[in-house]
Amino acid sequence: MGKSKSQGGSHSLEDSANNGVLPKSKKDDDISSLTEGLNSVSIGANAGSDDVPDAIKCVADLISSNKYKNIVVLSGAGISCNAGIPDFRTEGTGLYDNLQKYNLPYPEAVFDLSFYKNNPDPFVQLASELWPGLKHSPTVTHSFIALLEKKGLLLRNYTQNIDMLDVLAGVSEDKMIECHGHFRTASCTKCSRTFDGEECKHVIVEEKKVPKCKHCGGYVKPDIVFFGESLPTRFHKFVKHDTMNADLLIVMGTSLMVGPVNMIPEMVRRKIPRILFNRELVGTFKKPNGMNTRRKSYDTSAQRDIFHGGDCDESIKSLCALLGWEDELNELNASTRLD
Numbered sequence: 001m002g003k004s005k006s007q008g009g010s011h012s013l014e015d016s017a018n019n020g021v022l023p024k025s026k027k028d029d030d031i032s033s034l035t036e037g038l039n040s041v042s043i044g045a046n047a048g049s050d051d052v053p054d055a056i057k058c059v060a061d062l063i064s065s066n067k068y069k070n071i072v073v074l075s076g077a078g079i080s081c082n083a084g085i086p087d088f089r090t091e092g093t094g095l096y097d098n099l100q101k102y103n104l105p106y107p108e109a110v111f112d113l114s115f116y117k118n119n120p121d122p123f124v125q126l127a128s129e130l131w132p133g134l135k136h137s138p139t140v141t142h143s144f145i146a147l148l149e150k151k152g153l154l155l156r157n158y159t160q161n162i163d164m165l166d167v168l169a170g171v172s173e174d175k176m177i178e179c180h181g182h183f184r185t186a187s188c189t190k191c192s193r194t195f196d197g198e199e200c201k202h203v204i205v206e207e208k209k210v211p212k213c214k215h216c217g218g219y220v221k222p223d224i225v226f227f228g229e230s231l232p233t234r235f236h237k238f239v240k241h242d243t244m245n246a247d248l249l250i251v252m253g254t255s256l257m258v259g260p261v262n263m264i265p266e267m268v269r270r271k272i273p274r275i276l277f278n279r280e281l282v283g284t285f286k287k288p289n290g291m292n293t294r295r296k297s298y299d300t301s302a303q304r305d306i307f308h309g310g311d312c313d314e315s316i317k318s319l320c321a322l323l324g325w326e327d328e329l330n331e332l333n334a335s336t337r338l339d
C-alpha cells in the first residue's frame with residue numbers, strides 16, 4: 001500500500017504517519033469532550049514518595065483503588081526496544097533508519113504485500129534476524145501485562161507487535177489480540193492456502209530462503225499483517241466489546257501512527273482514564289494539567305489523560321514499587337528469560 005493512504009476503510013493495516021492520526025476537526029472535538037465526569041484521584045497513599053513522578057503516583061493510586069478491573073492495554077514496538085528489537089520510527093535506532101542494506105524504494109516496502117510479491121528477499125532477511133523466540137526475552141513491561149492478568153485486572157492486551165513477547169511473558173492467548181498477526185502460522189500470498197508454520201520458520205531462519213507454496217509456487221509469508229492486508233478476525237471480533245467495557249486504558253511504546261489500531265484510544269468510553277507510558281506524547285493524548293500540587297491530588301475531572309514520558313520499563317518499575325508488586329514483577333520476568 002501507499003505510505004499513508006487508507007486501504008479499505010478501517011479493515012486493513014494503514015500507516016497514518018504522514019496524515020496525522022485524525023483529521024483536525026475530529027481531533028479537536030474529541031479532546032474537548034474527554035473531560036466530562038471523571039472523579040478526582042487523590043495521591044494520598046503515595047504522597048510521600050517524592051522521587052517518583054506525580055503521573056506514576058497517580059497511576060498507582062488508580063490501580064490500587066480497586067475500582068479498575070477491566071484494564072485494556074495497547075502497546076507497540078517501543079515496549080520491545082529494551083529486548084533488543086528496534087522499533088520503526090525512533091530516530092537513529094528505528095528500523096526505518098536502518099534498512100539501507102535492503103535497498104528498498106521506501107522503508108515501509110519491507111512490510112508491503114505488493115512489494116513482497118515481487119521481491120520477498122528484504123523481508124525474509126529481516127525475519128531471519130528477528131524471528132521470535134530465538135534470542136529476545138520479555139521485558140518488565142511485558143511481565144507487567146502478565147501480572148495485570150494474574151491479578152484479575154486485565155480485560156485484554158492489544159499488541160501491534162509481532163514478536164510474541166507478551167505470550168512468552170505469560171499473557172494467556174484468550175487475553176491477547178495480536179493486531180498485526182504473528183509468526184506461528186503462515187500462508188501463501190498467491191492462493192492463500194496455509195503453509196506449515198514450523199516449515200516456514202525452518203526455510204527462513206535456517207535456510208535463509210523464501211518459502212514457496214506447494215500448490216501454486218507463490219511466495220509464502222508468516223501470518224503477520226502487511227500494509228494492504230486485513231487485520232485478524234479476532235481484532236474485529238473483540239475491539240467493540242473491549243473498548244465499551246474497558247474501565248482503564250494503558251497505552252505503552254507506540255507512536256499511534258498505524259490504523260486502525262490507533263483508533264482504540266478514541267474508541268474507549270469518554271469517561272475512563274487513559275494512561276500513556278511512552279518516550280513522547282502521541283495521538284490525542286494530552287499532558288496532565290489537572291495536578292493540584294497543594295492538595296497533592298490529580299484532578300481527572302479536568303483532564304482524563306495521564307502521560308509519563310520516558311522509558312516504559314523504568315515507569316513500570318516505579319509503578320510496581322509503589323504498588324508493592326516489585327518482587328512479583330521481577331520473579332515473573334526472571335522466569336521467562338531465555339538466557
Ligand SMILES: NC(=O)c1ccc[n+]([C@@H]2O[C@H](COP(=O)([O-])OP(=O)(O)OC[C@H]3O[C@@H](n4cnc5c(N)ncnc54)[C@H](O)[C@@H]3O)[C@@H](O)[C@H]2O)c1
Binds near residue numbers: 255
Ligand atoms: N517488536 C515488534 O514486534 C515490532 C518492531 C518494529 C515494528 N513493529 C511494527 O511497528 C508498527 C507500529 O508502530 P509502533 O507504534 O508499534 O512503533 P513506532 O516505531 O512507530 O513507535 C514506537 C514508539 O515507542 C516509543 N518508544 C521507543 N522506545 C521506548 C521505550 N523504551 N519506552 C517507551 N517508549 C518507547 C517511541 O518514542 C515511539 O513513540 C506495528 O505495525 C508493528 O507491527 C513491531
Ligand SMILES: [Zn+2]
Binds near residue numbers: 213215217
Ligand atoms: Zn499458493
